[in-house]
Amino acid sequence: GVAARPRPREEIVMTELPLDVVRLARRLAEAQGISVGEAIRRAVEDSARAAGLEATRLGGRRRMTAADMLSVGREITAMPLLDPRSPGQIMDDLDAL
Numbered sequence: 001g002v003a004a005r006p007r008p009r010e011e012i013v014m015t016e017l018p019l020d021v022v023r024l025a026r027r028l029a030e031a032q033g034i035s036v037g038e039a040i041r042r043a044v045e046d047s048a049r050a051a052g053l054e055a056t057r058l059g060g061r062r063r064m065t066a067a068d069m070l071s072v073g074r075e076i077t078a079m080p081l082l083d084p085r086s087p088g089q090i091m092d093d094l095d096a097l
Contacts, residue, residue: 025039028043
């Protein structure tokens, strides 16, 4: 007979989810231009954050949100200016080295 083609890991796991959840995950993934697994991961992380849990990625790192990035920007702009020279003056001084 014909050997069965191995199914992608994502498809294997998806078969254990209710059909309506799978359909919604596929629609969400298509709308966002991402994989079904990524769509599910993002949705679960968002839900965990809304519940007050810290959502982390594999390896202990989580994806920065726009709010996180803006917060970092505010922290940086609040820091004191340590070098009063203009960027052009700094580059000229570096070129002179």
